Amino acid sequence: MATRHTAGTAGSRGGSRIPVLARGTSIIGRERELAALTERLEAAGRGEACVVVLSGEPGIGKSRILREFAERALGDGWIVLSGRAYDTEGMPPYLPFVEVLRQHVHASSDEALQPLVAAAPEVATLLPEVVARFGASPPARRSPESERYALFQAVSDFLVHAADSTESRGLLICLDDLHWADRSTLLLFQHLARTISAARICLAGTHRTVGVDAAHPLSPILADLAREHLYEGIPLESLSMEETAILAAALAGREAIPRALAEALHGRARGNPFFIEEFVHHLQAEGRDLDDPAVASAGWGIPEGVRQVIGNRIGRLRPEDREFLRAAAVLGDDFGQMFPTISRMLDVGVSILAETVEEAVNAGLLREDGETYRFGHALIRDALLDDLPLSRRQRLHLSAASAIGEVYAPSLDPWLSAIAFHYRLAGPFTDGEKAIAFAVRAGEAAERALSYDEAMGHWDAALRLMSSHGAARDHQLAILDRLGEVAQVSGFDAYARSIRYFEQALALHEAAGDRAGAAAMHARIALVLAAASGVNDNQAAARHLDTAAPVLESGPPGRAQLSYYSALGLLAVWQENPRQGLEASRIGMELATELGEDDRWVSNAVMHSAHLTKLGNVGESIELNSRAWEAADRLNNPFRSYTAASFQATRLLKMLAPLEALPWVQREAETPRQLHAPTRRTALFGNVADAHALAGNLDAAREVASTTGARGGPYLALYEGNWDRLEAGMLGKLQVAREKAAIQDQGQLLEWLAAVREARGDRAGAIEALTEAVAIGRAAPNALVLMSEGPALAILLALCGREAEAGSHLERCTEILAAGEDWRGLAGRVALAQATVAGLGGCIEEAAFSLAHAIETFQSHALPWAEAEALLLWGQILARAGRQHRHEASQSFAAALAIYTGRGAGKPWLERVHALQQAALGDKPTTYPDGLTEREVEVLRLVASGRSSREIGETLVLSVRTVERHIANVYIKTNTHGRAQATAYALARGLGVAGLLAR
Template structure:
């Protein structure tokens, strides 16, 4: 018999190769499998081959092979891999149906396969920025590249996971640059949720690189709750995603499959029965033929004339399901072989012979080699990829064996597997914790519940270190399940597990479950009088409340209870509790008490003498920033926190504080300084690989484009920010995207497009106060004034008390001010004016980096106009013109000019009509240039409302604005001085002067001034 590994010929009766020791029966099985042709999948393979060709040319793709068990998904993927040419590197990762696989298991297999074929020089060429984060969780990298410098740690696990995924994506981009990659993940429906998370992260990057990612999955196993369902929904958004559904064979293909399985020349009636009963499922067909051969109904390879009916055909009964067929096939194996295979099924689809031997008693051990060979010859087993490993030829075979083991026997065997693994692997790396946790949990109630709890907890902690938060949640739940079987007299371990589970849920963004879990922990800790765990539960509950922007009353109650349980003093822990309470109070609407608590937190942090604690408390207090009148205090705290963080070399905290400084600068309208600060933040975020700050920078760039009227750029930047943000669990990137797109469409006059979307959102989330002001504005903008009034009056109840003091307060007030003016509602204008007045001299921001309305003074002027307070309106509008002009806020400047013009037309005092005409001319030119269609139409309407009798024909066809510019030129002012007087930019003045020179046929400013004198324009 020839050895497949080394090619040597051996004796026919030899079990192992004399040269290399390979198992010869396994070699024979592999050789036979390699020769197996592909039936009925040429269309799919042709399409996949096309994707391979595009991938080689640099256009990557993601492809899915879906179908029922046994339909041939893996075989089709193997066929594609065998046909891949042109230097395509094929790497496999197989998901384990047993839930004990380590986090990122298929990706780790793929990476190991890539590393196995690389020399040290190639590894050294991989960029350090991609290797270092991976080395933190993947020991093989650290072993191969020993001189890697440690990364600067980040305190935020969400950012840490982003950093890992970003680095891993960069790694595969680098690998694809060296050679085209066909990455195959088999049985994706069994993938751990962390692996699916990375797949979602990698997906958008594949399109522009030489990567074809092919995965197989059982579609019959998916429901809406299955993690893969959400992943497939996410992938379907991409144009480079392709899905192929494998159907059953037709009758002709079934006949070919029957012949391939050894049933050549069977009677047509029997063939029809097999095709009908199996519905063309290839595995079902193959197993049926093998069963019929085993039972003597068919003779292997016997061909009969088609006209000669098989004598047994009429009485052949085919089992109804493939598992029944597999069961009957297993019945034909010897009893020792079945018992050996049962124990192998306990380990998993893939198993080591070394481990399996330890699970056998002395009687079975005698038959071990014969059992393995019998299973190989029967195609129940096949060789694994690693030496010393075998696997069941199909997962259904392993499932059938496993399901037939009695429950108590199964529990005892799981316990035996767990103990054997512990004996084999006594190192401290923790690599086997996942599988141990699975076996100990499956061994309950036979196993020691305390040991099962401890192993599951350790597995969860390791998953957390690996940033596999989905897996951490699963193992913490396993630990809690096991802990419920231990003594009820010791609740502390259960409390700690609940708090840890809540923290993992928070990292996943599952805030509802996290709050419920922290609530359970708090209840138990309260009874057990565990002050530290009460603090942990209360702070966790507040974080899971604040992150999605929920009201903070419940969190404040728990935090007060945790504070009462503390001994007092000046500990940093107490300062943290008080900081969290201050934030919860802000989100409860109790700003006064929040300020008092914040000051208490800072005082305790100062008395503690811990500079790091003080810097952290100052930074935490900055998040309580929604009162504009406290801007001076915040700027002082920012400076102190920055000095402390930099003085203690806490670069990450310093970066966080700089982000708050950025928000303050934007609100103050110092855009030139803001742009410098933003560039610095972007540079440091990249250097320190802090993804959240990269997201902050991306949304800030979009906000800047919106503020400056660069709407085409803004749309691109908004989408770019979404792509970065949606990769971080728990971050409301789609919500931020929605707000920025709402702002963009509002500026473009395209709000009507968003009406159904916003209405549906408000209906789905009736408490979504942040969208109700936007909905009211949307109705007002598209002329549905009755609907706008209904929304507005509902929000106006009790002096607009529904508008919380949070990140969206300024935006909500800005929307409502515009609606109020449109409805000409003077009583409510008085209330809104008082609410907006603290923002005078500042920009109105949406959140922190989501958007900017420009100077608040413009809306104060609008409300003062509604109040008929002309003097205050004029003062606010001129302030808004100055501020918006200074910061280049072109859309806000155009809107302010329209509002100011409308006010002067309404007042109609001396000079108001001419001043309004000039304001409208400038506003129209800017709105038309930026493509603000709705605003342009409003300006046109205002211009038409000016009576023709009040108009004046200026000489040489000069416009009113050009006449005013010419008069100021005649007085000797330069362009910048004229611009300051007229609230326009120097560039605009330069354009006006060019037009004046052309119309007056003047060669220079002196001749133009002379023209003005001759025509009496200097006295205008």
């Protein structure tokens, strides 16, 4: 069993420190916040994990409250692990979590720790001592993103196991000063928040509100967690005047202070506890009598007054004490473990510094933190740095870089980032060669720690230093290569940076006349440009590939050739060139296998699958894509798994198979590996919403969109009747797709544009859009486009009397179907086109047979909207067939209306049904009182007959939830309350059962 844990900040790069809570005055005026924290902690003890973050301006008491909360939790039997980010240049990545993990490792017995490490071996990446202690080693290297996901999940698993493996009440993790955390730490924080929902864990943090704007990396993470209802923020307000008086009296060691002084303190300190403390200490240091009325009228200013107070305290120290504090300020908030470094910077013995530290503590500028020291507040460090001339500060940074390197020479890895930063901050005084070397090494250390943003930061700095110091071309190329690769790992938003790095490398290769190196860069740039991201530019990608072709098509197998064929296969997807793409992706798959690039095999297999579908090989295509996802799943590769799942679902949605598409994206979106890739995860949930909407489950689609932040897809917008917004969006995207030569996107957007125009009654506009889309499908060739858009065009042409043209499109579709592939719901669309052409040609019996086949297909694939459209078409066909079919036509329109109303389609769809019915039969739509719809009247009649909600649902083929929604709408529109009043309303207006029979 693990030993008892204490709260505070533990663990450092050089060893561990004993975590002890800072002592001070009791918490004043924070009972509400502490009560809220206690409530969340109790919920966590019941297995309802919580994430809560305290926020406020500097000095408001965030850290003090967190320490108090941790102390109380510790006393109540909780494991308490604490870590914090530091206002220090060059902190190693993930340091707050390293401190948290290290505390538990150091406080646990081997017997208790062994199963935790076995369950999450990747924690050895952050804690080298785990390897030494258990002889374990980190797992084999995988793709960068897979490794980072594995690390994140390992930390989550480790902490969850830690919470469950002891007799404690649970685990409280305290993370202080998140506003200073590196982006990798924040991404891990986000991942943990998303994966501990059922654990006995409370994750509590603090952050400043000052300086944390929309551009700060913490802001989007908190926004995402808030939208997902995964964290609660507790903002700290200023103290009231009464609370200010109590605090000031406690600080002064008195029972009370004069009210006039309390009012002055409150007004000038604005209720900020740190400011109040500074003013009280200043008055005491000045020997002021707090009962003197003149004290309350002194002219203080905020924040300048606090700066002045701090400055006065610093000014009273001896010169050597001030020099010590300035050196400490340059080293950062974590200077307390670096006294040997300060000793070397100032050229004084460590023992001599003890007296200096004591003076600074007595002056309130430093405070004890366990066995080490910290600045009394971040504002004290700020004041020290602001008081230093730039040249003096730069020389101190240079001295710090040199001293750290000398003191920790035997084990530099934990200090590489700090040394690199100090060399850079030395400005013109720096040693260029050393600055470059340490920046490169710091980037390598960050990459090993799977902290890719921090690695890019160091290598970016190294590149700038190389440029200004004239480094060799090979060294610059090596850094540019690393930067270009790592930028892609950081996500779609960094693709533009990746291209810039590769373009710089390309320029260096070309300047040196290196054709092979230049060709490799052309291929890599093309691959990024051809990706579906914000930087997608297919024409530019094609130009790069054309330039690389003479070298790479005949060159030896290698990564450059793999990039070339991968880019060629991907570009062929967007540019609708499936035959070329099929061959390129085949070669890409073979090269990936030969080179052992399993993840690149997945991407090429997905592309190969897409080209197979376009060429009509549906079964082979879906089977290959399934194998690609399985391979990505075995690799646990987030990006490749996303790509395979997304491509499969998108294809199945276009084939009108929403229930088959749904599991692919639902499963992948809910895997832990996608939790730290919010853009991709949101896109997957967008596909989930689309699948629900296409299957007629609009409520489910809305719920997915609202709870996950996924944008409602086009299907949801279409069937909700948001046609203006949808059409405007499609037109804008179509323009972009034309500019980027994204021909596949053009075809899809034209299909959506046609659907909106047809819904509006703009048949000519719909025909125009579909004609262009079908032309794209024929030119490719793309059987999927022809099977999707061809029948829709044939139907519209037939309705316009252009039977011959309709027949030619239909003939191509029947040829594709004759090959024997399973085209899912699209087969029903072809049957519907056959019914339309036959029916309008006077062959009603033949048309009825095809219609029955179409509806059966739609129903088997859960396509109620397609079924409703089939019924609308059938009503129009029958109306044209003569008066003898009038009643049957009316029934068909009614059946279509029932589907739209029952599924909750937007009002424009109901109006469309009425308009088509009136145009076909001359019937005016039935109107009901108080704006009741046809479906609401049907529900009301059944309510009046005494049916329960379940019985009404069975009669009308509706869910109980949908029935209850209709009943609620009836109550609102009719101003009735309960079934008895609704029944009376129905009978009074002839809407009861008798009224139905009378019709």
